[in-house]
Amino acid sequence: MSTLLVVNSSPFNETSVSRHLSEEFVQNWKQANPNGRVITRDLTSSDLKTVDAAWVGAAYTPKDARTAEQKQALEVSDTLLGELRAADEYVFGVPMHNFGIPSLLKLWIDQIARVGETFSYSEAGPKGLLQGKKATFLIASGGAYDAGTVMASFNHVEPYLRSVFGFIGVTDTKFLSAGGASAVMSGQVDRATFLKPHVEAIRSQFVAA
Template sequence: MVNILHIDSSPRGERSHSRELSKEFVSSWKAAHPEDAIAYRDIGRHTIPHVNEAWIASAFSPPETHTPELTEALRISDELIDEFLAADRYVFGVPMYNFNIPSTFKAYIDQIVRINRTVAIEAQGFRGLVEGKKAVIITARGGDFSATSPFVAYDFQEPYLRTIFGFIGITDIQFINANSLNGGDARTQSLSEAQAAIQNLITQW
């Protein structure tokens, strides 16, 4: 049995393409692998708090020195990290906002990228502690940021996500990027291509 963590980060509901596509992936996967367990977290509608001063003080000090306030400051982070580490694979639905990820997802990342929990500092430098995991990241973009587009240099979304998850040890990452979703025939074609990519990945992931 495989444990999958499915996370949506769009604040939109039924009009969200990233939600619809991530849901399609998970539904298709569940149909093909009914024995697998899927946990779901909606951080678009149920937002994660941003890191604050108490969080930083707690995360970078020995646990035995923590006051009740500092212990509480990491409670949500501990919950999210425990859930994250319990999963074998991840499915993320992520819209593109201003060439990158929405703040809802950045707040989540800031909570789970933590020294001594998901990354270690060693003599040689940093070492990711989240090993042997796989991720599928399904993005929704209003414009065309594909490899052949003149706007590809504006795509800070995929490079950032590859970097930050690689930093904690997750390097087996598949991207399904739905581009050109602002409207017209290009949107229809892009959604069709994303759906085809989902079905193809289901057989290989």
């Protein structure tokens, strides 16, 4: 049975473009995997904390030597890691914030990027431990930042996510960008008209599959 992990980080609900696209992805994934399981992680309601010294100390302490306090410090991280391991595939709804990823998604990444859990070091260098997974990133931005646009160099979302997930072993990745969403928010473009090509791009992935 295939399992999909859905991670959303937009502070908006009904008006969120990235959430709309992730929901579309889930619907199509369910049709393609009728016996599959979906794990949903909404970062806006996950109460994620910043990584502090106690967390780092606990993460670098061998499991069998951790104190009760250290185990508690890693409790949320362990839960998030369990979701990552349980899933075969990931889909992320990612709004661009100030040319980068949302702060909540960065907090999530800091919680799951753990030595011995999602990556390891050896004489040959770092090795990602999440092998055989694939991820789709659905990125919504107010402006247009795709390759070839005037603002392309300001897009730090895709390069960062590609680097981080590649580091932990997830190299089978797809990025779908919905740029220009500010026109929808300002009423210059009809929402359904704006979403149509991006929804079709998602559906086409499953038709091709």
